[in-house]
Amino acid sequence: MKTVPEPIEQPLPGEPRAERPSRIDPVVFGVAAAVALGFLVWGVFGTESLASAAKAALDWVIGHLGWAFVLVASGFVLFAVWLAVSRYGRIPLGRDDERPEFRTVSWIAMMFSAGMGIGLMFYGVNEPLSHFVKPPPGTVAAESDAALQTAMATTLFHWTVHPWAIYAVVGLAIAYGSFRRGRSQLISAAFAPLLGERRAGGPAGRAIDVLAIFATLFGSAASLGLGALQIGSGLTSAGWDVGNAVLVGIIAVLTVVFVASAVSGVAKGIQWLSNTNMVLAVVLAAFVFVVGPTVFVLNLVPAAIGDYFRDLADMAGRTAASGGDATEAWLSGWTIFYWAWWISWTPFVGMFIARISRGRTIRQFVTGVIGVPSAVSLIWFCVFGGTAIHLQRTGTDLAGQSSAESQLFGMLDQFPLAGVASVLVIVLVAIFFVSGADAASVVMGTLSQRGSITPSKGVVVFWGVLTGAVAAVMLLVGGSNALTGLQNLTIIAALPFAVVMVGLCVSLARDLRSDPMIRREERVAEVMEEVCFGPEETALLTVEQIVRTRPGA
Incomplete structure (x- = not known):
């Protein structure tokens, strides 16, 4: 699979060049x-x-x-x-x-x-x-x-x-x-x-x-x-006693993994995980x-x-x-x-x-x-x-x-094979999150650095760690029904x-x-109207000739 493409570097004719400074806003x-x-x-x-x-x-x-x-x-x-x-x-x-x-x-x-x-x-x-x-x-x-x-x-x-x-x-x-x-x-x-x-x-x-x-x-x-x-x-289900402390520990481990993947720059590795x-x-x-x-x-x-x-x-x-x-x-x-x-x-x-x-x-x-x-x-x-x-x-x-x-x-x-399938589910959940959350951290870094497509590692790490911390707080806010805490705060935010x-x-x-394509079509439509309904001398001109004589053609 190819690397995800970057935006075009050159603007269209007549459009200003898009600046992509990497410093923090x-x-x-x-x-x-x-x-x-x-x-x-x-x-x-x-x-x-x-x-x-x-x-x-x-x-x-x-x-x-x-x-x-x-x-x-x-x-x-x-x-x-x-x-x-x-x-x-x-x-x-x-x-x-x-x-x-x-x-x-x-x-x-x-x-x-x-x-x-x-x-x-x-x-x-x-x-x-x-x-x-x-x-x-x-x-x-x-x-x-x-x-x-x-x-x-x-x-x-x-x-x-x-x-x-x-x-x-x-x-x-x-x-x-x-x-x-x-x-x-x-x-x-x-x-x-x-x-x-x-x-x-x-x-x-x-x-x-x-x-x-x-x-x-x-x-x-x-x-x-x-x-x-x-x-x-x-x-x-495997016999462990899981409370809030264990859940926070799971969040911490997942956070370390996806932050590491986000700053590693190993795009092929992440693509391999996703595939x-x-x-x-x-x-x-x-x-x-x-x-x-x-x-x-x-x-x-x-x-x-x-x-x-x-x-x-x-x-x-x-x-x-x-x-x-x-x-x-x-x-x-x-x-x-x-x-x-x-x-x-x-x-x-x-x-x-x-x-x-x-x-x-x-x-x-x-x-x-x-x-x-x-x-x-x-x-x-x-x-x-x-x-x-x-x-x-x-x-x-x-x-x-x-x-x-x-x-x-x-x-x-x-x-x-319930045990094997359960392990597969845990692996799937972990990798699904790692392969998505690292990109979310990069996106927050991009927004923090004025659109830079390669935000600094420090900013990416900051947002990644903060994501894990906010997740832990959202679970704790939910109390005995942690899912409710996640849902409530998501709606508000x-x-x-x-x-x-x-x-x-x-x-x-x-x-x-x-859009240039739409504007060209509109000009052609105007020209066709002139050809069909305009003065006799205009009607004798070809569409191409009229388009060339119009402003902005």
Whole structure:
């Protein structure tokens, strides 16, 4: 697999050269670091106080702005689809004559890598099973045939089109600005069409980059916390006594590993780990598919697709207004948490998919970014979630006997080679996080150093260590239900960046209207109108002659 490409070094004709200084931006780094360290100190010395404040803030956000998360998530889907089917879909993410950097097969393989992660390992069994035994309030009876349909539809709603449309919006803005316009890879640089070049590089732009750092920091910390919970659960199933001290130790070990990988500069080693993890994930899924209820899983795939599209409108419009307090509480633990989690990961994932998509058209980008990972998620949840639901229906009470983080291990215990499969799960979770969190640390370093694609090791180490520390605090804030602490703080941290993403859509749409390809097409259309309806002497001229005589031709 090739090394991930860097942005074009030369701007397009008529565009200013994008500067990429490597020195630290004292405002962005200073403000983000100070606030993050303040949160860390508060969490260590006032855990109960922070937990109380987080709960109060979450209650306010869900009660007053839960509708906003629901609305903007579907809005990003509509925006991405509109870009793909509109005239802007033919615009390349690069020069007009530039070919894609990667072959389609390689591009899809890397997209598959981005679509897999700790989330799929943690929720692959837990989410479908949870919705089956306890469906969303006011929907269907628990553990019924209708509950199976609702469980799969709801899971696909959370893991397919919506999250990847959220990623696509940010990735497209970064790719278009970097490869087509020659700008830096800062989130703030994508706001140049809306704010102007000067303001995008001024206080407003710096505020945007600070919010992007916060989103990435808390999103990465939440993933690290989930990984620690699941690894701890695997150790528990092996007979270990796992408490908060062990969980913090797991976080510390994972943090040391991913920080070391982030500063090592061994890109090939990280790519090798990622490719190995993909193979191991396929092996695990194939194992469960073969030893589990194979025919049931095969029947579930088309049924899940149909259930998803049947229930899509209801799921996309579900708010507290449709079910009161029970629905509000359910949304905060599922849909709104997911939308916040995806939003918090957009700076990292968006930059990744942008940097592997140079030379693709907007239509190809949107189709690939949304379609490929969605197909992966469909297969994954049908295999793991379908198998868990089948066991639950046939007398094995996975939902009642296992916690959220241990349900995957509980399911594997029902099959041969359970010990080997459990070790494989722990290895997968660890490598998935290492291969993702190191890149998140680099992204935070890039945002701290004015768009430098090679941030200094000291800055990368700082953000990596802080990510691990914040993850530990988030787990401690959750108390006996550590997962709740991760979810609550992720929602609160992602809210400001959701506003940034709305502005990003507006800025990208404005940028595309002035794209050189679009402007040429508009000039040709004007010329054709003059040829068809203009004076007789104009009509005698050829289109080419008229274009050459027009200003700016």
